[in-house]
Amino acid sequence: MAGRPRSFDRAAALKAAMGVFWQRGYEATSLSDLTKAMGINAPSLYAAFGCKEALFGEALELYQQAEGAAPRRLLEEAPTAREGFAAMLRFHAVNYVDPAHPPGCMAVLAAIVGAPENKSVRGLMSTTRRRALDAFAARIRRGIATGDVPAGTDAMAMAAFYATLLQGMSIQARDGATKKQLLATVDSAMAAWDGMVGKKAR
Amino acid sequence: MAGRPRSFDRAAALKAAMGVFWQRGYEATSLSDLTKAMGINAPSLYAAFGCKEALFGEALELYQQAEGAAPRRLLEEAPTAREGFAAMLRFHAVNYVDPAHPPGCMAVLAAIVGAPENKSVRGLMSTTRRRALDAFAARIRRGIATGDVPAGTDAMAMAAFYATLLQGMSIQARDGATKKQLLATVDSAMAAWDGMVGKKAR
DNA sequence: CCATTTATTTAGTGATCGATACAGAATGGA
DNA sequence: TCCATTCTGTATCGATCACTAAATAAATGG
Numbered sequence: 001m002a003g004r005p006r007s008f009d010r011a012a013a014l015k016a017a018m019g020v021f022w023q024r025g026y027e028a029t030s031l032s033d034l035t036k037a038m039g040i041n042a043p044s045l046y047a048a049f050g051c052k053e054a055l056f057g058e059a060l061e062l063y064q065q066a067e068g069a070a071p072r073r074l075l076e077e078a079p080t081a082r083e084g085f086a087a088m089l090r091f092h093a094v095n096y097v098d099p100a101h102p103p104g105c106m107a108v109l110a111a112i113v114g115a116p117e118n119k120s121v122r123g124l125m126s127t128t129r130r131r132a133l134d135a136f137a138a139r140i141r142r143g144i145a146t147g148d149v150p151a152g153t154d155a156m157a158m159a160a161f162y163a164t165l166l167q168g169m170s171i172q173a174r175d176g177a178t179k180k181q182l183l184a185t186v187d188s189a190m191a192a193w194d195g196m197v198g199k200k201a202r
Numbered sequence: 203m204a205g206r207p208r209s210f211d212r213a214a215a216l217k218a219a220m221g222v223f224w225q226r227g228y229e230a231t232s233l234s235d236l237t238k239a240m241g242i243n244a245p246s247l248y249a250a251f252g253c254k255e256a257l258f259g260e261a262l263e264l265y266q267q268a269e270g271a272a273p274r275r276l277l278e279e280a281p282t283a284r285e286g287f288a289a290m291l292r293f294h295a296v297n298y299v300d301p302a303h304p305p306g307c308m309a310v311l312a313a314i315v316g317a318p319e320n321k322s323v324r325g326l327m328s329t330t331r332r333r334a335l336d337a338f339a340a341r342i343r344r345g346i347a348t349g350d351v352p353a354g355t356d357a358m359a360m361a362a363f364y365a366t367l368l369q370g371m372s373i374q375a376r377d378g379a380t381k382k383q384l385l386a387t388v389d390s391a392m393a394a395w396d397g398m399v400g401k402k403a404r
Numbered sequence: 405c406c407a408t409t410t411a412t413t414t415a416g417t418g419a420t421c422g423a424t425a426c427a428g429a430a431t432g433g434a
Numbered sequence: 435t436c437c438a439t440t441c442t443g444t445a446t447c448g449a450t451c452a453c454t455a456a457a458t459a460a461a462t463g464g
Contacts, residue, residue, distance in 0.1 A: 002462030003410030025315035027230055031452055041413065042453070048411095052452065109315050112376055113227035126377050160374070160383055161390035165363075168370030172362070174314055175328050181362055188363035191397025196390050204432035205440025233422055243443060244423070250441095254422065405464100412459065421450065429442065434435100 010048055013038040017049075018059035018066075023102040026056050026111040026121050053121055056110075060124055063106045067095075068132075075135070081143025085136075085162055086190050092166060093182035096173040104170030107132075133163045150198035158196050165189045212250055215240040219251075220261035220268075224308040228258050228323050229316050255323055258312075262326055265308045269297075270334075277337070283345025287338075287364055288392050294368060295384035298375040306372030309334075335365045352400035360398050367391045 016037045020029050031052060035042055049055040071088045078084035096104050107128040111121045136159035143149035169182055218239045222231050233254065237244055251257040273290045280286035298306050309330040313323045338361035345351030371384055 002408065002460095004412070004460040006411065007460090023315070024317060028316040028320075030450075032450085043414095043455095044412070046453070108373060112314060112373065113225070113311050114230040115226060118230075122376075129373070129377060154386075157383075157386045157390065160379070161367075161387045164370035164374050164387050165367050165391075166370065167373040168366035168368065171310060171314065171331070171369040172366050174324075175331060177362070181359070184356075184359045185363045185366050188359065188394055188398050189367075192390055192394030195393025195397070204430095204438070206430040206442075208441065209430090232420075234420085245425095245444095246442070248423070408461105408463080410459100410461080412457100414457085415455090417452105417454070419451075422447105424445100424447070426444090426446095427442100428444105429440100431440080432438090434437080 006044075006048065008038075008040050008044065013040060013045075013048070014055075014058055014062055015066075017055055018062050018106070019101065021056055021059050021110050022063065022106040025109060026052075027114050027118060053118075056121060057124055060107065060110070060128060064128060067106070071095075072135070075139050080146070080148035081140050082148065082190075082193055084139055084143075085193075086186070089162065089166065089186040089189065090183060092169060093186050094179055096169055096182060097177065097179050103173035105167070108167050108170040109174065129163070129167070132166075133159055136163055153197045161192070161196065162189065208246075208250065210240075210242050210246065215242060215247075215250070216257075216260055216264055219257055220264050220308070221303070223258055223261050223312050224265065225304040227311060228254075228313040229320060255320075258323060259326055262309065262312070262330060266330060269308070273297075274337070277341055282348070282350035283342050284350065284392075284395055286341055286345075287395075288388070291364065291368065291388040291391065292385060294371060295388050296381055298371055298384060299379065299381050305375035307369075310369050310372040311376065331365070331369070334368075335361055338365055355399045363394070363398065364391065 016039070017034055020033055020037045024033070031042055031045070034052070034055070035045055038045065040048075045055065049058060071091050074087040074091055075084040078087050092105075107125055111118065111125050114122060137155045140149055140153065140155035140158050144151055144153055144155065165185070169177075169185065172182060172185070218241070219236055222235055222239045226235070233244055233247070236254070236257070237247055240247065242250075247257065251260060273293045276289040276293055277286040280289050294307075309327055313320065313327050316324060339357045342351055342355065342357035342360050346353055346355055346357065367387070371379075371387065374384060374387070
């Protein structure tokens, strides 16, 4: 088990790849874009990550872990579901326009449409969004169990509403919306809370 | 002023191009995809439309006229702003998952991210979305003038909320959401109406 | 020391990208 | 009928795409 050791930091290279995919999306990011951003040559990239799609998969995983941790904590650790959603959504409103990284959510923006041969990449993205949706619904169900959300509330419908709004905020962020505007949109969405709770699915 | 007449239906070819751009997006649609769908060869395409970007511009214009007319009417012609928004949003909920065409809104999906050299294409898209947002705000202001929306309502913030939700619905449509689910999300959004009206900008 | 293993750089692969040169075909006007 | 004009299909253009063969470099094990 010997061999020449890798001369670059794999984690740092992956983070650089994540940044490019986040900014440009999967298909518009070329191998030369990636090798340039990662500071390595193509054969090193392929030896370390397999292929472009596998690299994207790892980048998306990293994104979920690195960028998803904070909002997940806010949602889960708030005393009530309502406070959790408000805190999580407000965090995203601020974070989506943070100039330290590309605007919006990578899991929404990096591959929504594209060529048929990249359907599997869009599947990775869709699965990621689905996990977020499920976490939203689970938090509402927990609120029902805890008693801070009225019984009979349609958790899935409510989760879908907030997930839909959050996904729209990524488009808004790319359109140049400000932190203030996104926060106002979150406030509007939270104003819908009382109108939704307690309403069963039709 | 003579010359060989065009041997194909320009409007039909443009409509076919719109369909491909709508399905795959701008960058993932190749010239060979377009010529195949339009039933013409590349030189005919370039003679009739100029270049890929100009063709996309015309396709986006056609999309706005063809697909935007019905929801625009619903928004404008309802007796109150609230009824207008409800009708327009419900129309989109149904139309976004109509199997007769690609899911979601072309003006949201066809070019959100991409290569820097296609920034102008994303600008066309952004302008289109901005026009919709402005129409939303104008309808709310009209409601204030008519008296069905309380004075002091922040029309722009309210418009941004519904535009954001609508944009998110395009993502949901691509994720396989059903008509029923999208309609439920619209109902949730309309439940926020009373919580928003009368609230000035902070 | 040498052998093995893995990573590196260089220099490409065939395929496809958007866009065109060119020659022939089809029209209206003279 | 002949010209000027415009559109047509064929056959490309150079550039770039994702990806890799081959030779060299750097590590460990013996």
